[in-house]
Amino acid sequence: MWSRRAGRRGPCGPEELRGQRREREAALRKARRQQQLVSKRLLREDGPAEAGAAPLENQEMQQLLRTAQRGAGEKEKEAALGSLRRGLQHPQAQRMFIRSEGSVRALIGLLTSSRAALQLEAARCLHELSHADDRAVAEACLPSTSYLLTYLSGHSADFIELCLYTLGNLAVESEAVRKQLLPQGVISAMAACIQSPHPAVLEALGYALSQLLQAEEAADEIIPRVLASPLLQPMLRLLRPTPERGAGVAVEFAWCLHYIVCSQVDNPLLISQGALSTLAELLLGLAGAVSEAADTGLELLACPVLRSLGNLLAEESALAAPGWEQLRDERILVAVFVLVKAFLRCQSGLVPECLWLLNNLTADDPALCTALLTLDLIAPLLQLLPLSQVVSVLVLTVLCNVAEKGPLYCQRLWPGPTLPSLLATLALSDPEVVGQSLELLQLLFLHWPEAAQNFIQQSGLQALEQHEGHTELQDRVRVLKETALRGSQPPPASCDPTPPPPLPAL
Numbered sequence: 001m002w003s004r005r006a007g008r009r010g011p012c013g014p015e016e017l018r019g020q021r022r023e024r025e026a027a028l029r030k031a032r033r034q035q036q037l038v039s040k041r042l043l044r045e046d047g048p049a050e051a052g053a054a055p056l057e058n059q060e061m062q063q064l065l066r067t068a069q070r071g072a073g074e075k076e077k078e079a080a081l082g083s084l085r086r087g088l089q090h091p092q093a094q095r096m097f098i099r100s101e102g103s104v105r106a107l108i109g110l111l112t113s114s115r116a117a118l119q120l121e122a123a124r125c126l127h128e129l130s131h132a133d134d135r136a137v138a139e140a141c142l143p144s145t146s147y148l149l150t151y152l153s154g155h156s157a158d159f160i161e162l163c164l165y166t167l168g169n170l171a172v173e174s175e176a177v178r179k180q181l182l183p184q185g186v187i188s189a190m191a192a193c194i195q196s197p198h199p200a201v202l203e204a205l206g207y208a209l210s211q212l213l214q215a216e217e218a219a220d221e222i223i224p225r226v227l228a229s230p231l232l233q234p235m236l237r238l239l240r241p242t243p244e245r246g247a248g249v250a251v252e253f254a255w256c257l258h259y260i261v262c263s264q265v266d267n268p269l270l271i272s273q274g275a276l277s278t279l280a281e282l283l284l285g286l287a288g289a290v291s292e293a294a295d296t297g298l299e300l301l302a303c304p305v306l307r308s309l310g311n312l313l314a315e316e317s318a319l320a321a322p323g324w325e326q327l328r329d330e331r332i333l334v335a336v337f338v339l340v341k342a343f344l345r346c347q348s349g350l351v352p353e354c355l356w357l358l359n360n361l362t363a364d365d366p367a368l369c370t371a372l373l374t375l376d377l378i379a380p381l382l383q384l385l386p387l388s389q390v391v392s393v394l395v396l397t398v399l400c401n402v403a404e405k406g407p408l409y410c411q412r413l414w415p416g417p418t419l420p421s422l423l424a425t426l427a428l429s430d431p432e433v434v435g436q437s438l439e440l441l442q443l444l445f446l447h448w449p450e451a452a453q454n455f456i457q458q459s460g461l462q463a464l465e466q467h468e469g470h471t472e473l474q475d476r477v478r479v480l481k482e483t484a485l486r487g488s489q490p491p492p493a494s495c496d497p498t499p500p501p502p503l504p505a506l
Contacts, residue, residue, distance in 0.1 A: 015177065040169045041207055043162060044089075055086035058096045065066055065106050068122075072114060080120035081110065090130040097129070098140035116156070123148075123162050130169035138173035145170065145181055152189045155390050157198040164193070164201070168208035171215070178215055178222070186212070187225045194234045199245045202238060206252025212375035213259035223265045225397040230484075232270075236278045239305075241285075254282075255306035261308045268317040276318060280310040280326045285424045290342040299347045302339060306350070310357035319364065327361065332335040337377060340384070351387065355394035361400040366409075369402045373412045376460075378402075382421045390428050396436035398427070403443035408449035421453055426463040433473045438476045445483045 056064075064087070067080035087093050097103050099164055110122035126148075129141050148163045167186070170177045195206045209231075213221050226232070235257065241250040257275070261267060282305050312318055313327070315456045326332075336354050343350040362368050372378060381399070385392050398420075402409050425437040444451040455461075464481055 005098070022493075032107060037197055040131050040172065041165045043127060043165055044317070050126070051134075053455055055090040055093045058100055058355070059371065061093065061097055062100060065103060065126050067297065068110055068118070074117065076118050076427075078121055081118065081125060083255060085121060085125045085128055088125055091132060091134065094132045095131055095134060098137055104143065108147065111144060111147055116159075120152075120159060123151075123159065123166065127162055127166045127169070130166045130173075135173050139176050140391075142174070142177055142180060144183055145177060149181070149184055149186060149189050152193055155197070157201050159206040159311050160193065160196070160499060161198075162372065163202045164204035164208045168211040169203070171208065172211040175215070175217070179213065180215070181212075182221065182225070186228050187222075187231070191230045194196050194231060194238070198278075199249055202245065203248045203252050206238070208254055210252060210256045210259060213256055218259065219263040219265055221362050223260055223263045227266055227269060232273055236273065236275060239278055239282060240473045241301070247298070250282075251300045251304075252303055254308070258304040261311045267312055267315045271312055271315060271317050271321040276312060276321055276324060277326055279305055279312070280332060282337075283309060283335050284331060287338040290339060292400045297379055299343065302343075303350055306339075306353040306357050310353075313357070313360040313363075328365060330368075330375060332361065333368060333375065333377065335378060340380075350388065351384065352390050352394055355384070355391060355398065359394055359398050362398055364383050366405050368404050369405050369409060371404060371493060372398075373409070379417055382417050385421055385425060389433060391427075392425065392430075392433045396433070396440055400436070400443060403440055407447040410451065411442050413456070414448055414451045416442060419451075419458060423458060423460065423463055426467070428453055431470060434467055434470075435473060435476065438473065438480050442476075442480050442483060445480070449486075455484055473479075 057150050062082060064080045064084040068084065069076045071077040072081060088097060089409055091215075099188050107122055107125055112123070113124065114482065126141055126144055130139065145167065148167050151163050152160055154160060167181070171181060190205055190209055196205070209226075212218065213226070215222060223328060229484055235253050238245070238253045239250050239257065241247045257270075261270065282301070284306065286302050287297055290302075318324060336358050340351055340354045343354065362372065372381075378399070381395055384395050402413055421439050422441060425433055428434060440453075441455065447453070461481060461484065464477050467477050
């Protein structure tokens with residue numbers, strides 16, 4: 001979900017223009033709300049031949065289970081469980097297995113064996129079942145969750161990693177599983193796991209936690225428990241990639257943070273705990289690391305970082321929070337444009353994410369609007385207009401943020417490619433893009449009448465005429481034409497214009 005600071009414009013003057021923004025952008029937020037990234041992970045080390053084994057018949061699976069329970073030796077038991085695990089890679093076999101009375105119970109009995117090798121093979125069988133597309137398979141594994149949670153406090157990093165991925169797969173599939181995990185203490189168990197020194201365990205923990213945080217009931221039942229647990233500070237710490245951990249851990253916990261922020265359960269708490277500073281540092285680091293020569297995979301981390309930071313900036317408490325001054329640094333703007341340039345090459349879907357952050361950065365901050373102008377970033381911004389409808393609306397919204405700051409900003413905004421770019425958007429048929437262009441022109445004409453004169457000279461009134469019959473736009477077109485005609489009138493002869501003062505300093 002995307003959040004934005006309250007807008008502040010309406011169709012007649014700056015104050016009234018501020019009134020309608022929120023309503024229009026509410027629709028944009030709704031249209032752009034991202035679907036949650038529900039997925040499952042599978043830890044499988046089999047080679048192609050094993051992974052392609054034929055499905056087992058029910059009798060064969062039962063025989064393998066009996067052998068695993070009562071075989072002549074440990075090797076024979078392990079081999080039987082290994083064969084069963086490979087057979088359970090097939091959906092048909094998974095469904096047969098859970099329908100066979102006592103099968104899951106027998107497997108859980110092997111999971112609790114005193115033999116570590118049998119425990120591991122039984123856990124791998126459960127992991128295969130957890131990856132099933134059939135929700136009934138996940139729910140059949142429900143009795144195993146208490147044991148999987150218990151084993152999270154064990155000493156084998158590989159076993160803990162396997163249990164975490166299995167729990168994550170089960171949790172995302174079934175509300176019944178989640179309802180059982182919570183009273184069993186899954187959040188406390190995860191809070192203990194987050195202290196692990198093993199990167200693979202931490203990455204698996206981030207995955208399992210993100211699966212819980214995506215649940216429909218997360219905002220009411222899960223996220224409050226997470227925020228009240230000792231998970232938050234270590235989670236923010238793990239957002240920073242290190243050579244030892246790599247980027248995988250940071251990616252998983254960045255998505256966790258994104259789901260928490262989107263829930264809006266207690267974003268002021270996240271801000272008070274230093275989330276803004278952490279995300280600002282991450283943004284600068286991403287911009288410094290991004291390469292134009294190859295796809296580095298940084299978009300996996302950039303996407304949740306951009307979304308989380310942009311949405312936290314929509315909170316009123318952000319303006320007085322630790323880390324806000326760091327975000328007012330012009331280096332943040334440069335970092336956003338560096339990422340835009342990199343993503344244009346191979347990840348254009350992330351460009352709107354960058355622009356949404358830029359929108360929230362500039363909404364209430366004259367200093368950052370000044371930086372956009374002094375760093376000559378308006379032209380690169382206008383060059384993005386043809387990319388897509390969403391990008392066009394966001395670019396125009398950022399320009400409105402600048403223009404609403406007053407005459408000095410409009411005067412600096414107007415020269416150069418702004419007029420031809422706006423005339424090009426008026427030639428489009430999309431009502432949202434055209435509407436945002438009308439809003440920007442209204443601000444420019446009100447604050448800087450010379451813009452109205454240039455607009456009329458460049459056949460701007462004729463460009464407006466094609467939208468006079470559009471129900472959504474006709475009133476705004478009429479008001480804009482009136483504003484343009486008033487602004488195009490020459491000033492009284494007695495008027496002695498004085499040079500405008502400089503823009504506010506950063």
